[in-house]
Amino acid sequence: KNDETTTKTTTKTTSWKRRSLGFYLGMALLFPSVLLSISRSFALYHYYSAPLMVYRELFHRASSSSKNNNDQRTTTPATSTTTYVCTAGEWYRFPSSFFLPPNHQLGFLKSSFTGQLPQPYTEYGSRQESLLVQGNGKFNDVNEEEMDRYVDIGQCSYVVELVPSARDGDTIPESLQYMELDESSGGVSSAGSWTQLASYKYLDAESTP
Numbered sequence: 001k002n003d004e005t006t007t008k009t010t011t012k013t014t015s016w017k018r019r020s021l022g023f024y025l026g027m028a029l030l031f032p033s034v035l036l037s038i039s040r041s042f043a044l045y046h047y048y049s050a051p052l053m054v055y056r057e058l059f060h061r062a063s064s065s066s067k068n069n070n071d072q073r074t075t076t077p078a079t080s081t082t083t084y085v086c087t088a089g090e091w092y093r094f095p096s097s098f099f100l101p102p103n104h105q106l107g108f109l110k111s112s113f114t115g116q117l118p119q120p121y122t123e124y125g126s127r128q129e130s131l132l133v134q135g136n137g138k139f140n141d142v143n144e145e146e147m148d149r150y151v152d153i154g155q156c157s158y159v160v161e162l163v164p165s166a167r168d169g170d171t172i173p174e175s176l177q178y179m180e181l182d183e184s185s186g187g188v189s190s191a192g193s194w195t196q197l198a199s200y201k202y203l204d205a206e207s208t209p
Contacts, residue, residue: 047203055099086156
């Protein structure tokens with residue numbers, strides 16, 4: 001009986017050690033992969049979340065501004081005038097209209113992109129009635145540029161643009177060029193000047209060694 005008990009105990013101990021060794025070996029192999037995945041997710045958020053942060057800031061500022069304007073309208077009824085949030089070359093980083101307050105709409109400024117830009121949904125969404133509301137909105141199946149998508153800088157109340165860390169006259173973003181022209185001409189929308197409201201860092205891949 002004593003011999004049998006000793007043999008069984010030794011076998012169980014050896015099996016437990018093997019399982020423990022396999023567990024720790026698996027963790028040692030898995031840990032670097034998990035660490036790299038977490039590091040990559042953090043890097044993507046840290047270096048590329050600027051567009052989301054800009055539009056979040058814009059949402060809060062525009063909402064506060066709209067609220068203050070509505071509070072001041074004691075004798076005049078509220079209007080549904082569209083406020084344009086404009087962008088040029090950065091149109092493809094626009095996350096969603098969810099980031100825009102009511103009565104605010106994304107406006108496209110002419111840029112070096114010569115393809116077909118999106119057209120905003122109407123209140124009818126994708127139903128047939130949208131075609132009647134959109135009027136002369138044009139679409140094509142060859143990705144050709146449609147000029148009816150663009151707005152003038154004078155219609156813009158906000159502008160979102162990526163500004164390179166190092167730039168010369170040939171690399172100044174189109175939006176900044178439009179804003180400079182608007183300032184020099186005393187644009188009605190800007191009262192002759194534009195003010196920076198928010199700025200967040202974005203990784204410049206071309207300038208990063």
